[in-house]
Every structure is written in C-alpha cells, then in structure tokens.
Amino acid sequence: MLRLHDTATGVVRPLELRDPGHASMYVCGLTVYDLPHIGHGRQALVFDVIRRYLAFSGLEVHHVSNVTDIDDRIIDRAASEGRTEPEVAGEFEAAWWEATEALGVLRPHDAPHATAYVEAMVALVADLVERGVAYPTSTGVYLDVEKVDGYGLLARQSLDSLRAGARVEVDPEKRSPLDFALWKTAKPGEPAWDSPFGPGRPGWHTECVVMSLDLLGDGFDLHGGGVDLIFPHHENERAQAVAEGRAFARHWVHNGWVMTGTEKMSKSLANFVTIADLLNGTDARAYRLLVLRSQYRSQMQVTPQAIADASLALDRLDRLADRFSVRPRPGLATIPVPADAGHAPNLVAAEVEAFRAHMDDDLDTPGALAGLFDAAGRANALGDAGDTEAARALAETVGLLSAVLGVALGGHDSVELDDDTSRLVTERDAARASGDWSRADELRAELAERGFVVEDGPSGTTLRR
RNA sequence: GGCGGCGUGGCCGAGUGGUUUAGGCAGGGGCCUGCAAAGCCCCGUACCCCGGUUCGAAUCCGGGCGCCGCCUCCA
Incomplete structure (x- = not known):
C-alpha cells in the first residue's frame, strides 16, 4: 500500500482509505487570473502521478480539482483591462486546461467552479455564524479561530506563535488578526451575490470545504496542493470543517516548490516561466521526467541545463x-x-x-x-x-x-520521410554497398543538416529525429 | 521573533549505521563500426565545518557556518 507523508501528523504513513478499493482525492486547483507557470505544472504532474499510481494499484480513483473563478485578483485584472470577471476567468481557465493537457495530465473527474457553489457556501457561513464560531463585521464575515479546536495543526504551530508572527494589518473589527474572511462584503462595482450578511462574495478558503465535501463526501481520503497552501489556506479549510463538526481530509499531501536560481518561483516575484513557454521546444515528457527525478516534497531547481539533461535521459528510454x-x-x-x-x-x-x-x-x-x-x-x-x-x-x-508515471515511450523511430530524404538514404546505401565511404559520409552530413541522426545497424540504416 | 527544510563526486539527484557506497547528464579508457551513431563493459571513490556517541557515521547527538521556505496573495 502507498505510504505518503501526511502534513497533519508530520510522518509518512499508509494512505488509509475510507472505502476499501476506492480512493478520493481533492487537489487544490488554481485561481484563474493569469497564465499557469511551471510550478503549477509540477503540482499537476505530482498529483497526476499519484492518481495514476493509485489506479495502477487497482483502486478506483475519484479525482476532484477546483477552479477558483472569483477572487480579488480576477476582479482587479478585469477592472484594469475593462473586461468582465467571467471573461478573464474563462480565458485563463482555458489556458490551464490546455497547459495540463500538453503536460499529459489526466483531467480531473470533477472540476467544480467556485461561482457554482456560492449558495452552498452562504449556507455554510450562515451555519458557522449560528454556531457562534463566526461573526459579521462591516467588511464581511470572519471565522473566530480561537473557537476552533487544534487551529495550527497543519502549520504545526500553536495559536500563540501564529498570533505572534502574524503580519497582517490590524483590522480593529476582527477579534484576532488570524480570523479569516468567510464572506467579503462587496464594494461598489464589484461582483456580488446576495446573502443574509449582505451582498458580497465568498472568501477563498470556503469553496474548497464545500466542494470537496459535496463531491467526495465526509472524510475523503487525500487533500493536496503546494506547500504554500498549508497555511493559511488548508489550515482555514480544516478550521471550517472542524467548526462544522464534519470529518475532513484523512491525509494531507503537499508538494515542494519549483525554484529558479535561489528563489522560489511565484507570480508575486514575477520570476515565473509559463508552461506554454517551457513546452515551446521542450518535450513535455522531459519536464515530467525532470519533475519525477526529484522527490515531490523537495524543492526543485529548474534550469535550462536540467531540462536539457532530462531530455537526453528521456532519449535513452525512447x-x-x-x-x-x-x-x-x-x-x-x-x-x-x-x-x-x-x-x-x-x-x-x-x-x-x-x-x-x-x-x-x-x-x-x-x-x-x-x-x-x-x-x-x-x-x-x-x-x-x-x-x-x-x-x-x-x-x-x-x-x-x-x-x-505518465511517460509514454517509443514511437520515435518511424519518422516520416519525404521523397527527397528517402532518395538520399537510398543513394547512401548504394554508396556504402560499393565502398564509397567519402560519398556516404557526405550524404550523412546532408541528412544531418536536415535534422536526422543516421544509425547504420546490422538490419539496415535508421534515421532518428 | 516563531516554525520547518536543506547543504552529497564536474552538474543534477537518491541514500539515514557497516555490504558491490542508486540513477541520469557530462568526462576518460575499451568493445562494436569502413568511419560514425546507438548500445555494452570499465573508471573518477563524494558526502559544509568542529566536537561527540559507536568496533564502525554521509547516515545518530551537540555546536557552528551557509542557503531556502512558511508565519501575507501564492502550486
């Protein structure tokens, strides 16, 4: 059985399934406000391999990954470009599916959209308020983290040390700086949904709770994402589920960063490489191989040399x-x-x-x-x-x-040859048969110029690439 | 300030007490080949520093140095 590191317990332990024979996994998808970069690619690849391996192990896998299609950054981008939020979200969601398909990542069985779950989120928030663990302010509705058992479990920090390290600006209406928004009151001109707490939109952390429990049920098996999601995102998801008294993820899995040079790659640092750019001239399988050559939890360096190295390694298998x-x-x-x-x-x-x-x-x-x-x-x-x-x-x-592992090998030897190229091959075979080595070498050089590597074997001549 | 990770041969990257010290790329030698290419065989004997534990440590413990991340939107 697959043993995986579990962020909640900090140890590697067997993935204990809720329903024998069935594996349910929820992987945090992305907020569609920009092009996906190779860090997103790594995450998609890591969980794709987990999914494939679970299936290979004989399990029926249910893979859910969300699309966050309403968010401050989408609103900002729409505003600055004079477009609507759905236009922006639609464009980058399409880019996301295109990129993951190019990477050979299997489509999730369900890819729920946050905007389709607003009603359910409102119901959750209302219930949390009713239970006394959430409270409204002029800017929205917040979860009172003091009221949640074990807040800080995933961050592996106590409430006190989290509070001490909090760097968020002080909101005098919040009871604790750690309290997070379940609902954001709409400002003028912002997209809004009706709710008992006034028009607004859901906070980021709520959608994943509602959608994962809806599609996978209580106590689903695996919840994953990048390490950066551990805190606050996953911590805050868990807090809501705990406050609701519902069993949440049984196992938390997080993949490490992609680094460029000595820094993490991220949109805020503007040092990212998009998946589309990477795949322009690079075999997607080479990137997959590169990703799989380091352990999923470790930080990984992506450099042109590393990609070239992986490409050569892939050639060997092909x-x-x-x-x-x-x-x-x-x-x-x-x-x-x-x-x-x-x-x-x-x-x-x-x-x-x-x-x-x-x-x-x-x-x-x-x-x-x-x-x-x-x-x-x-x-x-x-x-x-x-x-x-x-x-x-x-x-x-x-x-x-x-x-x-998602790497399809082979099929690279049956290169389609145009008539011109075929003639060169035939001519070269004839030259070799008659021992005209200088002519044969000349023709090999010509073929090389056309991008072919000539391999003379006992069973004849083969062209590659 | 709190929490966590990392430092391995030219490069990448596994490895957590001892055996043949992964694997890839690059490099050297050889076999094969008309010459190549591909493939195969052989080779480079690494583990940040200082202590300690141990018969024995890259691997455990303590200290130090360096790098990175999280605590804020972020895969």
Whole structure:
C-alpha cells in the first residue's frame, strides 16, 4: 500500500482509505487570473502521478480539482483591462486546461467552479455564524479561530506563535488578526451575490470545504496542493470543517516548490516561466521526467541545463522502446494492467515489484526511475547478447512502468520521410554497398543538416529525429 | 521573533549505521563500426565545518557556518 507523508501528523504513513478499493482525492486547483507557470505544472504532474499510481494499484480513483473563478485578483485584472470577471476567468481557465493537457495530465473527474457553489457556501457561513464560531463585521464575515479546536495543526504551530508572527494589518473589527474572511462584503462595482450578511462574495478558503465535501463526501481520503497552501489556506479549510463538526481530509499531501536560481518561483516575484513557454521546444515528457527525478516534497531547481539533461535521459528510454518495438501507451486514464504482474506474463515481475516498493515509499519516483534506467541498461545488454526474448520482456516492463508515471515511450523511430530524404538514404546505401565511404559520409552530413541522426545497424540504416 | 527544510563526486539527484557506497547528464579508457551513431563493459571513490556517541557515521547527538521556505496573495 502507498505510504505518503501526511502534513497533519508530520510522518509518512499508509494512505488509509475510507472505502476499501476506492480512493478520493481533492487537489487544490488554481485561481484563474493569469497564465499557469511551471510550478503549477509540477503540482499537476505530482498529483497526476499519484492518481495514476493509485489506479495502477487497482483502486478506483475519484479525482476532484477546483477552479477558483472569483477572487480579488480576477476582479482587479478585469477592472484594469475593462473586461468582465467571467471573461478573464474563462480565458485563463482555458489556458490551464490546455497547459495540463500538453503536460499529459489526466483531467480531473470533477472540476467544480467556485461561482457554482456560492449558495452552498452562504449556507455554510450562515451555519458557522449560528454556531457562534463566526461573526459579521462591516467588511464581511470572519471565522473566530480561537473557537476552533487544534487551529495550527497543519502549520504545526500553536495559536500563540501564529498570533505572534502574524503580519497582517490590524483590522480593529476582527477579534484576532488570524480570523479569516468567510464572506467579503462587496464594494461598489464589484461582483456580488446576495446573502443574509449582505451582498458580497465568498472568501477563498470556503469553496474548497464545500466542494470537496459535496463531491467526495465526509472524510475523503487525500487533500493536496503546494506547500504554500498549508497555511493559511488548508489550515482555514480544516478550521471550517472542524467548526462544522464534519470529518475532513484523512491525509494531507503537499508538494515542494519549483525554484529558479535561489528563489522560489511565484507570480508575486514575477520570476515565473509559463508552461506554454517551457513546452515551446521542450518535450513535455522531459519536464515530467525532470519533475519525477526529484522527490515531490523537495524543492526543485529548474534550469535550462536540467531540462536539457532530462531530455537526453528521456532519449535513452525512447531508444530502448524503439529498439524493442515497445509501443507507446498514451493517455492511460485507467491502467489496464492489474497491479499483480502475474496477469501480464511478458512483464518482468521483479521489476514491477521493485518499482512498487519505491513508489509505495512516499512516492519515491527518483528511486523508481533509477530502477527503470538500470533495467534499460540490462535490456540493452541482453539484446546485445542476442537474448531478444528476455530483452523485450524487460523493455516492455520499462515501457509499462514509465506509462504508470505518465511517460509514454517509443514511437520515435518511424519518422516520416519525404521523397527527397528517402532518395538520399537510398543513394547512401548504394554508396556504402560499393565502398564509397567519402560519398556516404557526405550524404550523412546532408541528412544531418536536415535534422536526422543516421544509425547504420546490422538490419539496415535508421534515421532518428 | 516563531516554525520547518536543506547543504552529497564536474552538474543534477537518491541514500539515514557497516555490504558491490542508486540513477541520469557530462568526462576518460575499451568493445562494436569502413568511419560514425546507438548500445555494452570499465573508471573518477563524494558526502559544509568542529566536537561527540559507536568496533564502525554521509547516515545518530551537540555546536557552528551557509542557503531556502512558511508565519501575507501564492502550486
């Protein structure tokens, strides 16, 4: 069984499912007010791999990820660009799905929008007020964190130390600087919904509570996002659920930052690279490989060199797949291969077991990948030694396990050649047959100029790329 | 001020008491090849500093130095 680090307890522990055989996961999506960057990409990839691996482990997975389509930043952007909020949100939501699809990330089963849940959020806020744990002010409705058991659990800090470190500006109407907005009273010109507390809009932290519980039910299995969401976002979600007396996430999973140079990448620092920019000229699988080569909780550096390095590593796996005609396995929405390798006789059980041991250990993708590369080397060696049967079984295993990680290998050897290029190949074959090496080298150079790498093998000449 | 993480060979990046000290990229040597490419084999013996525990520490403990993050919108 998969063991994952749990932010609430601070330890790696088995993912104990609410319903055996079923895994429910809620991954905080993003606020659609700007283009998604590669940090968002890492998060999407990490949870995509968790989802794929859970499915591979034989579980039926329900994956929910929200879209925050109403927020101060969306309002600001709409105002400054003279557009409506839905226009802005629509544009960047589309960019988000486009980017994640390009990254090979499986679409969540449900992608609820905050604006579709306002009524339910109002009901939650009203209930919290009724219970005496929330109170209205002139600017909105706030949750009284003093009234919540265990506030600070995820931040792993006491209420006192959180209060001491609070850097928010003092709002004299708030009972504690830590109290957070459940409802924001609309200012003139802002989009607003009616509520018992006056026209306004929901606070950010409320939507995830309402939508996760609605779609996944009380006590769902896994709640995830980037480390920055631990506090205050997830802390505040949990606070609302606790105040409501409802069982919330059983397991909290958070992925680490993407760094550029020595700083975290973030929109506020304006040092981000968009996913679209990254993928312009880079194989999306190379970025996935780069992401998976570091443990999901660690900070990870993305540099041009790291991307180039990952691309070369990916080539190695592609060549293996092509050499043994391993077919790509794209879009594994559900993994057709059962976790029990015995069902797939041409797979190498030991490799599958080693892979699972790594993955079960807090998603040790670096270790799992190391095993795949090692197996790739052994498969090539077997092939060189003439044991094609064994080599192919290993190669297919590598192909399958790569697919579990969302990396579809192979299919790069069947390059379409135009007539001109084909003629060069034919001419070169003839030159080689007659021992005209200088002409053959000349033609190889010509082919190289067209972007092809020429490989002369015992079974003929192959062009790559 | 509070809380947390990190410091590994040229680069990236695993590894938490001892064995063959992952894996990738780069580099050197070799096999193969007309020459290459690809592939395979071999090689570089690293763990911030200072103490300590231990038969034995990159791995545990203490101290120091450096870097990063959270406590505020943020994946």
